[in-house]
């Protein structure tokens with residue numbers, strides 16, 4: 001029996017339905033997207049779900065409702081994920097709202113989204129931004145994290161959750177958005193070049209011989 005054609009952006013789920021995922025840079029939503037989301041949530045059988053990666057998933061679609069919803073969301077300005085691009089970092093609110101934040105996390109998030117989000121990466125390479133070491137966005141538990149401190153951003157790599165969680169290791173401190181984008185691109189490319197199917201940065205670091213080898217590769221020692 002011939003398989004139905006795969007529609008980019010609509011991903012088969014275990015129960016036979018399709019799911020679609022929308023990017024939400026910095027986790028912020030505008031009125032146009034909110035209106036479209038409210039219409040999506042009213043569709044019969046559709047569940048609108050906020051993921052732990054600060055994205056929005058539409059569950060319970062079929063190919064007809066999925067295509068139609070994709071058109072509506074894109075017309076409202078949404079970016080629907082259709083491939084394995086880096087996408088946006090998960091970001092806490094930071095300055096000026098959070099009293100603990102050292103920096104404007106949304107500004108860094110926007111800069112990274114503009115300059116790195118389209119980079120195609122192997123699964124799974126996750127990036128986070130936190131305005132202070134409290135790391136509400138788990139930036140120190142992701143493959144790459146930028147953590148605000150008084151004098152700039154500490155850069156952590158190799159963190160992950162899972163059955164055996166791992167805290168990221170600090171590799172350097174930076175002061176500019178440009179440096180953050182440069183590290184993100186370098187690391188995402190190094191990761192993708194090193195992965196056959198699926199991995200995490202922590203595993204790649206171990207394969208390279210440890211964090212000092214990675215620092216050398218990135219030019220930090």
Ligand code: SF4
Pocket residue numbers: 092093094095098099100101102130131132133134135136137
């Ligand atoms: S990580 Fe720090 S700056 Fe960000 S929300 Fe948490 S406490 Fe505030």
